[in-house]
Amino acid sequence: MDAVGFERHDHAGCISSGLQTVVETCAERGLQLTPVRRRVVEILLQEHRAMGAYDVLDHLRAEGLGSQPPVAYRALEFLVKNGFAHKIERLNAFIACAHPGMRHAPAFLICRKCDVVAEAHIADAAQTVQGASDALGFTVERMVIEAEGLCPACNSGAPA
Amino acid sequence: MDAVGFERHDHAGCISSGLQTVVETCAERGLQLTPVRRRVVEILLQEHRAMGAYDVLDHLRAEGLGSQPPVAYRALEFLVKNGFAHKIERLNAFIACAHPGMRHAPAFLICRKCDVVAEAHIADAAQTVQGASDALGFTVERMVIEAEGLCPACNSGAPA
DNA sequence: TGTTAGATGTGATGATATAACATATCAAGC
DNA sequence: GCTTGATATGTTATATCATCACATCTAACA
Secondary structure, three states: OOEEOOOOOOHHHHHHHHHHHHHHHHHHHOOOOOHHHHHHHHHHHHHOOOEOHHHHHHHHHHOOOOOOHHHHHHHHHHHHHOOOEEEEOOOOEEEEOOOOOOOOOOEEEEEOOOOOEEEEOOHHHHHHHHHHHHHHOOEEEEEEEEEEEEOHHHHOOOOO | OOEEOOOOOOHHHHHHHHHHHHHHHHHHHOOOOOHHHHHHHHHHHHHOOOEOHHHHHHHHHHOOOOOOHHHHHHHHHHHHHOOOEEEEHHHOEEEEOOOOOOOOOOEEEEEOOOOOEEEEOOHHHHHHHHHHHHHHOOEEEEEEEEEEEEOHHHHOOOOO
């Protein structure tokens, strides 16, 4: 198990390495990392939080990279489909993947107070759901595991 | 582990017993099961599927029980808060709880082909997420576990 | 060079959800 | 009985999230 999101970290480094991984993975797989798509993943990495599609669109608009909702939704769809970003269903929002390119079934821990979202990899939980589904004859194609509550900082009464 | 949703069942019975459980639980806890709230849980039990708030509202409107969105959303909020219904985040839709009154962390198995939604109780998965969250200092208040894929019937090529 | 597939631009609209404020109901306490 | 407070409902308007439909552009390539 690990989690990305609560601890402090070298953010400039995490942006550049995250972007680099996306660039490389797209090259390997023959995916078109167009300017809009590239910029959206950069925005998600920079902001480092769950962003609504219209938040992303605001950034794009300010940079002349598209002004209508479909522009943002299409880029986000591409990123989610290829594992470079995730949709947080509980928030109707999107976040850069902490481990782009890797196959994984992430779980998200969402703080209701400060809105921080951590991406945890709780393989056992995913496997348990998978196993139970198999037993019922249900084939799992996508899985959503999201926990809402209080993050360590908000738990301990620290300023949000 | 058990699941409610895929197998055939005595639906008239499940409606009446489900409603009865809600009525009794409200009485026990001093909750106001008003006409709108009661009718909404009946609608969810009758339809036996995930319904959008506006689908529910259509029923209410046809019966003169309210015509504006907040009427439906408020009733649904009451039902979800008290464990009589669940929100399926992946679908932005609501479904009657298969085990009203019981404390539980349900997982939902959503068929993308025929839209059937089964409520499974995969205690291990919930506990695993809970345990991992505790280890990180994250307090879980609400958990969403949803798997999307193909139900047994759609899996086997049976008519959807 | 014509064709095609994928990506983007853009206007309109659909779908989901809540804010804000007025009104109603009812039980508790004076 | 009357006031008060808590809870629920009615209603208008609006906020927020998401997609449709169609035109255009570009690169790959037969």
